[in-house]
Amino acid sequence: MSAEQYEQDDYDVEEEEEVIMTHAEHKAQGNELYKSKDYRGAIAHYTLAIEAAKSELEDTDTDESLAAETRPLLASYYGNRAAAFTMILKYRDATEDCDAALAVDPSFTKAHFRKAKLQMTLGDLGGAKKSFSLGMVRDPNDSAMLKQKEEVDTTQKRYDIAVDMLEKVRSGKSGSFVRRDSMQALRQIEIVLAACPEWNEAGLIKVEALTNLERSEEAYALSTKLLRKGMSQNSTLLLLRARCLFNMGNLDDSLKHLRQILAGDPDNKPAFKLLKELRSLSKKKEEADTAYKSRNFEGARDCYSEALELCPADATAYKAKLYFNRGSANAALRDHEEVVKDCSSAIELDDEYLKAYMRRAASYLVLGGETECGSAIRDYDKASELAKTEEQEREINKKIRSAQIQLKRAKRKDFYKIIGVSLDATDAEIKKAYRKLALKWHPDRHSNSTEEEKKKAEAVFRDVNLAYEVLSDPVKKQRYDDGVEEQDLDNPHAQPGGMHSHGGGMGGMGGIDPEVLFQMFMQQQHGGMGGGSRRGGMPGGGGMPGGFHFG
Numbered sequence: 001m002s003a004e005q006y007e008q009d010d011y012d013v014e015e016e017e018e019v020i021m022t023h024a025e026h027k028a029q030g031n032e033l034y035k036s037k038d039y040r041g042a043i044a045h046y047t048l049a050i051e052a053a054k055s056e057l058e059d060t061d062t063d064e065s066l067a068a069e070t071r072p073l074l075a076s077y078y079g080n081r082a083a084a085f086t087m088i089l090k091y092r093d094a095t096e097d098c099d100a101a102l103a104v105d106p107s108f109t110k111a112h113f114r115k116a117k118l119q120m121t122l123g124d125l126g127g128a129k130k131s132f133s134l135g136m137v138r139d140p141n142d143s144a145m146l147k148q149k150e151e152v153d154t155t156q157k158r159y160d161i162a163v164d165m166l167e168k169v170r171s172g173k174s175g176s177f178v179r180r181d182s183m184q185a186l187r188q189i190e191i192v193l194a195a196c197p198e199w200n201e202a203g204l205i206k207v208e209a210l211t212n213l214e215r216s217e218e219a220y221a222l223s224t225k226l227l228r229k230g231m232s233q234n235s236t237l238l239l240l241r242a243r244c245l246f247n248m249g250n251l252d253d254s255l256k257h258l259r260q261i262l263a264g265d266p267d268n269k270p271a272f273k274l275l276k277e278l279r280s281l282s283k284k285k286e287e288a289d290t291a292y293k294s295r296n297f298e299g300a301r302d303c304y305s306e307a308l309e310l311c312p313a314d315a316t317a318y319k320a321k322l323y324f325n326r327g328s329a330n331a332a333l334r335d336h337e338e339v340v341k342d343c344s345s346a347i348e349l350d351d352e353y354l355k356a357y358m359r360r361a362a363s364y365l366v367l368g369g370e371t372e373c374g375s376a377i378r379d380y381d382k383a384s385e386l387a388k389t390e391e392q393e394r395e396i397n398k399k400i401r402s403a404q405i406q407l408k409r410a411k412r413k414d415f416y417k418i419i420g421v422s423l424d425a426t427d428a429e430i431k432k433a434y435r436k437l438a439l440k441w442h443p444d445r446h447s448n449s450t451e452e453e454k455k456k457a458e459a460v461f462r463d464v465n466l467a468y469e470v471l472s473d474p475v476k477k478q479r480y481d482d483g484v485e486e487q488d489l490d491n492p493h494a495q496p497g498g499m500h501s502h503g504g505g506m507g508g509m510g511g512i513d514p515e516v517l518f519q520m521f522m523q524q525q526h527g528g529m530g531g532g533s534r535r536g537g538m539p540g541g542g543g544m545p546g547g548f549h550f551g
């Protein structure tokens with residue numbers, strides 16, 4: 001080997017020796033990384049410091065005096081790594097390091113206090129209390145430690161109160177105060193979790209309290225976090241998740257959770273009881289859905305009513321769906337007052353139920369009064385706020401404009417109300433209602449009445465005939481529904497709200513005598529009435545002026 005090669009090799013050895021760091025240097029490097037919030041980098045250097053110090057203690061050549069100096073250093077390295085583990089939320093690893101530090105140096109007071117705080121975070125209140133006591137052996141009058149030790153006792157009491165409140169609810173002892181006791185449990189357990197954020201059992205208590213308070217989405221979100229923290233096999237948690245899913249309207253996934261519980265714990269009575277209830281409910285809803293699809297709307301309405309009886313009171317979202325579905329069946333049956341009631345019940349349970357607002361608004365419009373039209377507009381306004389797409393919003397805005405036209409019309413003469421039919425009445429229903437009213441108010445029937453009664457009968461008879469003239473003509477009816485003014489219905493250029501360019505109006509009733517209209521209707525119904533009345537008539541049921549015809 002040449003001198004040059006020897007010198008180069010020797011230089012490399014020196015370079016390698018310079019790279020080797022002592023445990024104290026690793027600790028110093030770890031501290032710098034900790035200060036810069038690179039906690040994982042700090043852990044790596046603290047680990048190297050621990051290994052170097054342990055190696056030094058295990059070296060048989062190390063004298064006792066050096067070992068006595070190294071042991072407290074090793075304990076401090078464990079303490080430093082515990083602090084870094086805490087910052088990345090690895091509390092159990094941090095606790096293990098505290099134990100390792102105390103095994104090396106039982107007099108390391110700081111490790112007792114750090115361990116106590118970690119145990120508090122994890123919910124090990126008994127262990128935390130013991131660790132505080134051990135740490136205070138050297139300084140029993142440390143006021144800060146005394147205060148923290150007292151907080152452990154207070155936290156335990158709050159936890160016990162929360163547990164007791166929920167036990168009252170489970171056992172039925174809360175009676176009508178379920179919400180009050182559940183709220184008390186929630187308040188206490190939230191304070192507990194502020195001090196013990198990683199206490200899974202306390203988190204479980206919070207899930208139950210939230211579920212009892214019908215705050216299902218919050219409860220479900222928290223239960224998901226607990227599953228990720230190792231509680232995936234906890235049957236109590238799974239049961240609460242099943243309740244949350246059902247309360248949020250997801251019956252199928254709720255049933256899956258219950259079957260999962262019973263697969264691992266066949267004797268779980270609460271899960272079995274809930275599964276039985278939900279199966280009965282599911283079956284009844286399927287019957288209702290089948291009836292609706294087959295257009296057996298009365299059967300569907302009855303089945304939805306039975307499903308509502310079976311539905312648990314706290315299942316707000318699912319119950320809202322059942323009310324809405326029954327409302328849909330009632331809409332198909334054209335029982336719009338019941339539709340309004342059902343949709344109102346659904347909205348009371350879920351105030352963001354877009355479909356319920358839309359359905360209720362439509363029924364308000366069919367009912368047609370001024371108050372109802374105003375309510376329909378308010379419902380459409382709310383639906384517009386809840387719309388999720390621009391297309392939905394455009395469609396709702398069209399309905400708002402239509403409702404505004406109807407509101408304006410409701411403040412004037414309402415032909416539907418005069419005839420006594422709803423806005424969705426069929427031609428046959430309009431004819432039937434007209435015939436009944438025309439016969440009732442025909443002036444001949446009031447010939448022996450007082451003058452005042454005669455005038456009233458003539459006025460009503462005139463209005464009934466005018467209403468029928470419009471509603472029995474598809475073109476006029478459509479224009480009337482679109483908001484064209486009564487006097488402009490014969491003007492093809494008239495626009496909603498009284499706007500028109502030219503042309504005449506109806507002239508009261510389009511020039512048709514009410515008596516003639518009545519005679520025409522009766523002839524059409526009975527093949528001719530054989531003559532006229534005291535006002536004259538149109539023989540043989542001939543055509544109406546202006547092309548008017550009965551639909």
